[in-house]
Amino acid sequence: MRKLIIRATVICLLCCCGTLAAPRTLDVYFIDVEGGAATLIVTPTGQSLLIDAGFPGDRDAARIAHVAREVDGLKQINHCVITHWHRDHVGGVAALSKLIPIRNFYDHGVPQTIAADMQVENIEAYKLTTQGKSVTLTPGNEIKLQNLRKSLLPLNVRVIAAGGVVLGERSATPQIRQCGEDFQSKPEDTSDNANSIGILLTFGRFKFFDGGDLTWNVENRLACPKNIVGPVDVYQVDHHGVDSSNNPVLVRALDPRVAVIDSGPRKGAEAGTFATLSKLAGIEAIYQLHRNLRTPDRDNTTVAYIANEEEQCQGDFILLSVEPDGKSYKVSIPAKHFSRRFETR
Numbered sequence: 447m448r449k450l451i452i453r454a455t456v457i458c459l460l461c462c463c464g465t466l467a468a469p470r471t472l473d474v475y476f477i478d479v480e481g482g483a484a485t486l487i488v489t490p491t492g493q494s495l496l497i498d499a500g501f502p503g504d505r506d507a508a509r510i511a512h513v514a515r516e517v518d519g520l521k522q523i524n525h526c527v528i529t530h531w532h533r534d535h536v537g538g539v540a541a542l543s544k545l546i547p548i549r550n551f552y553d554h555g556v557p558q559t560i561a562a563d564m565q566v567e568n569i570e571a572y573k574l575t576t577q578g579k580s581v582t583l584t585p586g587n588e589i590k591l592q593n594l595r596k597s598l599l600p601l602n603v604r605v606i607a608a609g610g611v612v613l614g615e616r617s618a619t620p621q622i623r624q625c626g627e628d629f630q631s632k633p634e635d636t637s638d639n640a641n642s643i644g645i646l647l648t649f650g651r652f653k654f655f656d657g658g659d660l661t662w663n664v665e666n667r668l669a670c671p672k673n674i675v676g677p678v679d680v681y682q683v684d685h686h687g688v689d690s691s692n693n694p695v696l697v698r699a700l701d702p703r704v705a706v707i708d709s710g711p712r713k714g715a716e717a718g719t720f721a722t723l724s725k726l727a728g729i730e731a732i733y734q735l736h737r738n739l740r741t742p743d744r745d746n747t748t749v750a751y752i753a754n755e756e757e758q759c760q761g762d763f764i765l766l767s768v769e770p771d772g773k774s775y776k777v778s779i780p781a782k783h784f785s786r787r788f789e790t791r
């Protein structure tokens with residue numbers, strides 16, 4: 447009798463666990479905010495992390511909330527990182543928080559004085575939304591996204607750069623440090639882009655890097671003297687793919703297989719960056735949220751890999767889905783019914 451009960455319990459446990467453990471992919475939505483940034487990460491256990499929240503106003507908040515609630519089925523956003531204080535990143539926070547609850551906020555430090563490249567109304571709206579309770583991230587910090595469960599592949603979200611400081615460094619200054627034979631510095635970037643948070647997500651063997659709007663001189667310090675991030679599978683191209691970022695020294699160090707450019711119709715996905723990416727020996731695909739209408743077709747990726755081809759668009763997103771074992775992933779443009787599978791490196 448006792449044996450029977452034990453056996454029944456074991457069978458029941460197996461059944462229950464079977465349903466609970468239905469393998470889910472790790473999903474990364476590159477939401478179209480037309481030249482801003484909004485990257486929504488949803489783990490296999492349904493924990494969510496939004497990196498940047500698009501421009502102020504209703505359009506971007508509505509697009510992010512739509513993807514979070516209707517497409518993914520989220521009830522809340524657990525974590526929200528604002529990489530830096532420019533309006534195309536922090537602007538959407540207040541409106542979005544009215545559409546879906548956001549639980550925890552992270553940034554590189556709320557500014558005490560408003561610099562010329564920030565808008566006071568966006569900073570104030572952020573402070574109101576977070577009720578002054580955001581966490582300041584520094585290099586080396588981790589954001590805990592899911593409880594450790596033996597059956598799940600390890601998932602790690604690590605801060606690589608923040609406040610102008612790169613992992614392993616003590617100070618943000620000087621910004622320009624001569625390193626490497628190929629490095630030609632650009633004039634010091636005094637904007638908040640240089641302070642951007644950069645994040646490396648690791649899921650088993652799979653690696654994804656989102657460097658926010660980091661710029662040329664800081665990017666060089668990520669790659670020299672040490673390749674801090676190392677090779678990745680997917681690279682969210684820095685700063686919407688503008689040429690004042692995407693220093694080839696860093697892009698070559700990241701050596702991505704897939705690049706995703708969160709560009710707008712007239713912002714980002716510039717020809718120099720496109721050339722840098724195209725020249726990588728190991729690159730397999732370049733995706734763009736928007737066709738760059740200012741450059742000819744030869745400086746844009748293949749049409750199938752562009753989510754939004756026209757200026758008047760529906761704001762279609764790009765979806766990266768990593769298999770539960772981390773060994774392969776799919777990148778798709780659902781609105782185009784186009785998807786392609788890649789092997790993790």
Ligand SMILES: [Zn+2]
Nearest residue numbers: 482532534659
């Ligand atoms: Zn930006």
